C-alpha cells in the first residue's frame with residue numbers, strides 16, 4: 001500500500017483559487033450562475049455533516065439534516081412553477097436525477113411506456129432510457145430547435161396502444177429553445193392517449209420563464225394542464241455553485257408510498273441514498289435570501305445582456321440568434337483560435353454563449369473583439385469569409 005504523507009495544502013488551494021478566478025471570466029459558454037455566493041454559510045458548510053437521507057417529508061432517526069428547509073425549498077420552487085397543493089418533491093443532485101426519477105415513476109405506473117423527446121433534448125436522456133430499459137423515440141425539431149409537434153403526433157399515433165412519457169425541454173442545451181408543452185398536451189388529447197406522463201426538463205429556463213414569462217413563448221409549468229412533473233437545476237439559474245436540482249411532481253409519485261427503512265427511520269423515496277443537506281441551504285439562501293423580485297430582476301438583466309451580445313455579434317458579421325426569452329446566443333462554430341481562449345461549447349453546426357448574471361457587457365465586448373480578430377485571421381489565411389449559418 002502506498003503511504004500518503006500529510007502535505008501542506010495551502011499553496012494548492014491558493015493556486016486553484018487564482019486559476020478558477022482567472023478562468024471564470026472566459027467561461028461564458030455554460031449556464032452556471034455565479035453571482036450569488038455563500039460566505040455566510042462557511043461555518044455550517046465547512047464544519048458540519050448534513051445528510052438528508054431518505055424522504056424530505058420524514059426526518060428519520062438522524063438529526064443532522066436540513067429536511068425542514070428542503071421542504072421550504074421544494075415549496076418555493078413549486079409555487080414559482082404554479083404547482084397545486086398536492087405537489088411533492090425533493091432536492092436532487094441535478095436535473096438529470098430529477099428526470100430519471102420521473103421516468104422511473106412512469107415505468108412503474110406503465111411498464112409498457114415509451115419515452116418521446118426531441119433530438120435537441122439533453123444527451124443524458126438516451127443514457128437514462130438505456131439504464132431504465134425504456135424505449136426512446138427521438139422526435140425531430142423545427143427551425144427554432146423546438147420539438148416538432150406534428151412529428152411527435154405521428155409517432156404517438158403509431159403506438160397508440162402504449163403509454164407515453166414525453167420529456168419536454170425548457171430550454172434546449174445548445175439554443176435554449178422551449179418545447180410547446182400546451183401543444184404536446186393537445187396532441188395527446190386528440191389521440192386519447194390517457195396513459196401518459198409529461199415531464200418538463202426545465203434545467204436552465206424552467207424558473208426564469210415562470211418568473212418572467214416571455215411574449216410568444218408557451219408556458220412550461222404546472223399551469224399547463226397535463227404537466228405531471230418538472231425539474232430545474234440549482235447550479236444554473238439559482239447560482240448554488242455546486243450541482244443540485246429541485247424535482248416537483250403535481251401529485252406524489254408511487255415511490256412516495258414506500259414504507260420506512262428501519263435503519264434510517266425514513267422512507268427511501270429518492271434515487272440517491274445519502275443526500276447533501278448543504279445544497280438545500282444554498283438553494284434556500286438563493287431563493288429566500290434574494291426573494292422573487294430580485295430573481296425577476298436577474299432574469300431581465302440576463303435577457304438584456306443577451307440582446308446586447310446578439311446585436312454586437314451581428315454587427316461584426318456573425319450570424320447570431322436568440323429566442324425571445326433566452327440567455328443563450330447561438331451562432332455558427334467559431335474559428336478554433338477563439339475557442340482556445342474562450343469556453344464556448346460547439347458542435348459541428350452551432351456554438352453558443354450564455355449570458356448568466358455574472359456575464360458583463362465588457363465580457364461580451366472582449367469576446368466580440370476576439371471573435372472579429374479570429375475571423376480576420378481566418379480570412380487572411382484564405383478561410384471562409386463568414387461562418388456558415390447556424391442550422392437552428
Ligand SMILES: Cc1ncc(COP(=O)(O)O)c(C=O)c1O
Pocket residue numbers: 093094095096097121122169170171172173201203204232233234243244245
Ligand atoms: C436541457 C438540459 N437538461 C438537463 C441538463 C443537465 O442538468 P444537470 O447538470 O442539473 O443534471 C442540462 C445541462 O446543461 C440541460 O441543458
